[in-house]
Structures are given as structure tokens and as C-alpha cells.
Amino acid sequence: MKIRISIALFFLIQVCFAQTSEQASIIPQPNYVSFTGGAFALSDTTIIVAGENVFEANYLKNYLKENYGIEVIIDSHYPPFKNFISFLSILSSNPSELDPEYYDLKITKKGVTIKSNAAAGSFYAVQSLIQLLPLEKSRRLLVPCLQVFDAPRYKWRGMHLDCSRHFFTKEEVKKYIDYLAMYKMNTFHWHLTDDQGWRIEIKKYPLLTQVSSQRKETIIGKPVDSRGKPLKDVKYDNTPYGGFYSQDDIREIVAYAGKQHITIVPEIEMPGHSLAALAAYPQYSCTGGPFETYTTWGVSDDVYCAGNDSAYAFLENILTEVMDLFPGQYIHIGGDECPKVRWEKCPKCQQRIKDEKLKDEHQLQSYFITRIEKFINSKGRKIIGWDEILEGGLAPNASVMSWRGTQGGIAAAKQEHYVVMSPGKPCYFDHYQVKDRTNEPIAIGGFNPVDSVYNYDPAPKSLEPFEQKYILGAQGNVWTEYIVDFRHLEYMSMPRMAALSEALWTKPENKDYKKFIARLKIHSKLLDRMNVNYAKHVITQN
Ligand code: ACM
Ligand code: ZN
Helix, strand or coil: CCHHHHHHHHHHHHHHHHCCCCCCCCCCCCCCCEEEEEEEEEEECEECCCCHHHHHHHHHHHHHHHHCCCCCEEECCCCCCCCCCEEEECCCCCCCCCCCCCCCECCCCCEEEEEEECCCHHHHHHHHHHHHHHCCCCCEEEEEEEEEECCCCEEEEEEEEEEECCCHHHHHHHHHHHHHCCCCCCCEEECCCCCCCECCCCCCHHHHHHHHEECCEEEEECECCCCCCECCEEEEECCCCCCCEEHHHHHHHHHHHHHHCCEEEEEECCCCCCHHHHHCCCCEEEECCCCCCCCCCCCCCCECCCCCHHHHHHHHHHHHHHHHHHHCEEEECCCCCCCCCHHCCHHHHHHHHHCCCCHHHHHHHHHHHHHHHHHHCCCEEEEEHHHHHCHHHHCCCEEEEEEECHHHHHHHCCCCCEEECHHHHHEEEEEEECCCCCCCCCCCEEEECHHHHCCCCCCCCCHHHHCCEEEEEEEEEEECCCCCCHHHHHHHHHCHEEEEEEEECCHHHCCCCHHHHHHHHHHHHHHCCCCCCCHHHHHCCC
């Protein structure tokens, strides 16, 4: 009798630990969720029926083992009558269900059924299921019964990371990718080259890793005052800094991301932001150098020479290796902030303007990008570039990443070009996230609080419905001039990445900032367990 009472008490306590509809926190919020009462008990005896989703089944199995010590069995033969987690393919002609990112997650007392059209949907169902698990370690996890039907609002749900200004190791990049996966983000924009460092091994040009991946020192603090005026007394740390990813590292990271349904868009900056490359190969500049990899923040005036055919050949050889490494359809070619001062004085650039009957240096930039686009298109890939590529005329097939506000994106969509919105406000996560900066780590400036990120709607009101379809989605950018290590990167990215994921996944009618914050408070306990250095006060102040 005593034993029975204690067993009953044990189960009662466990039921209390299962999340209720008020306590359940899935971020991003599913587009349809209904709690049906009761809970499913997941334990060592639960059988996962993988079907075609072997990676997703193993991902869940490993998660349960690592976080709870629970060892479930994967069996691909048949779903048992009870105590199962079963992956099924949808056999339906309903077009909305043919979205590869769609999933349907049904949890009953008997088991969990995940239905999808493709592995991506199954992966997202697993992410939702994981967020529904209780935080307390137990041999028997109670998961609330519910029905979810879910698919994302946008196709491009991205996060960017600048690995040039500061370098993040292969393991750190993988961890960042894990965070994207947790929030059902599907695009990782990897900023691999800039004035301050070249981070990707190119076999044909070994000096890019021997020379361009290094800088002799780094500025301490900011090169300009709060009004943007250059400071006279800048100091340097007198410490060499560098790093790069070998082609094997890149292949490993691409495969790692791909399994989690994340496409990597590599960015190779041109024609500007190229000083590190020119430090090793000055012959592709207008003046011939010599140069050093930039040790300060800001933009170098020295850029690739747009009148020199061998500079294009250099870039095409690099891009050939880049396209071999990255299987995604998009290659980001930068295109932003290219000073024109060298081109104005360069005989070769001026000759090119004459020969091509161009009006000015802006059209020369357009010539440059269009020439690179032709090469990339000839290999079956597409280019995307920052919104400066609109100046002087858009390359015929280019997609635009709008960062200087949304005007560039709107203009591109009106020209029927695809667009990814990434306006500084609110998509730059290197900006401050609270008003009071007293105890904040140094940031580049600006103010992008989590509510602005959450409430961001990438669909500009000024676009007609047929133009709206050119808005692929949006992304958060994390520039790392002042972000020196991974803990700091976590601090700047979280919880804004969570907020952005919901802005991109969840339909506006299903969004609610207050409810998001309530879910975020629950979710933050999961981040604590993961030892993520998120900005806690941003959540508690709300
Ligand atoms: C940029 O922030 N220069 C794209
Ligand atoms: Zn030139």
C-alpha cells in the first residue's frame, strides 16, 4: 500500500513538472498550436520509428542521452501501439503541406507523431519537441499533449557572423550554427574576408592564408569619437592576431550546417573591403601597394582595380574554389562601402570607364559586379550583394541585401530582384540592446532593443503584393570589431536571435510581444542549462 501511494505521488509530482499550455515555450511560436491535455511520458523504453529521417531520429536520441541520460531505441520497422516517437511522410496533394519546412507534431498520451514533407520539417518538429521537454533531469520526461501545424512565414531566416574582424574557431562556429538550428533559422551568412583579415584557405593563392589571415596588431577601442571624427590618440595592442579555416574545416562546417538544414552563404568581399587580400597580392590594386592587413576599424581606400583584367581572373579563381566548397545557390560578393578615390586616379580604371562607355565610378562598380555575376551565373550559382550594388545599375540577376535601411530593398523588389532585408535598425546585433550603457560591454553604437527586433516586419508597406514576393526574408548581422570572443558574441546575439526568429517564422497575427517575453523567460532556463551567455537583464527588465 505504502509503495502504491509513493508511486502515485511520484507520478503526481511528475505531472506537475510537465509544461502546461501557460508554461510551454516554443520559440519561434508555431503558427498553430492547441494543447489537448495530459502528457506523454518519454523514457528509456520509448521507441523512435525513424522512417526516412535517420539523422533527425539520431539527433533526438543523442539529445535525450546527453541532456537526460535517457537511451531510447531507434527502430525503423513499425510504430508500436504506444510509447513511440514516429516520423511519417505526408502523402498529400495539399500544396501548403508540400512546403519542405512544414511539419505537424501531434503528442498524445500514447506517443508522438511527426509528419512532414521533407527532413527539414521533421528537424523543426524535433526542435519544437526538445523545447517542450521539462528542464529537470529525470528518467521519465512528461511532454504536454498537443497538436501543432507549423510552417515558416519566410524562406530566408538568416544570421550573419563576421569572422574577419575577430576570428571564431571551428567549434565556436558550429555552436553558433546550433543556436540557429534551435530557432529554426535556415541561412548562415559567413563573412569570411575583409580589410582586417582573410579567413578562408584558397589553394591557388597560399599567401591569402600566410599573409592576409594575419594582422600585426589591433587598435584598442575606437578609431573615431562619438560624432565619427577620427581620434588623434589611438593605441594598438602590439599583439599579432590571425586565423583561418582550412578547406577541410570549411567542408566539415558546411556538412554540419547542412544536416541541420542550414545553408551557408559565404561572403567574399569585393571590390572594397579587400585590403587584407591586397596585402598579399598588391598587383590587383590600383597603386600596386605595398599594403598591410588593416589594424584599425573602418574602410580602406585601397580596393581591387576595376580596370585590371588580372584582378578579375584572381577573383574568379578564388570564387571557383569557394563554389566547390559551398553547395548553396547564393554566393555573397559584398559590394558595400567601396571608396572610389583610387579608381578616380587610376589610369586603368579610367580607361575601362572610357572603353565600356560608363558614366562614372558608380557605373564602373556596376560593371565590376556584373562581370563577376556573369562568371558566377556561368557556374549555375547566383550572387547576392549589399545594397550599394544598386548604385550604377543592378547586375541583371543579382539579389540585394538591404542594410542601409529598407529603401535599397524596396527599390530592388520594384525592379523584380530578390531581396533579403537586414536594415541596421533593427537587424544589426552589434548595436547596444539597452538604453543605459554604463555596464554594457563596448559596442559599435546604435540602439536595437529586443522589442524592435521582435516587432520588425520585413514586408514593406509600400510594396504591392506582387512585389512582396521578392522579399525572401531577413537576417541579423553580427559585426565583430568590438566582439572579441564567443561569450561576447553570445551576449550580443541572444536573445535578439530568438526575437528575430519569431519575426521571420511566425505570421504577424500569431505574434504577441508580451507572450514572447513570457515564453522567453521560460526558455531562458534552457539557455542557462546550455550555459549560453545571453543578455539576462534584457529579459528580466521586460
Ligand atoms: C555593412 O554593414 N557594411 C554591410
Ligand atoms: Zn584601378
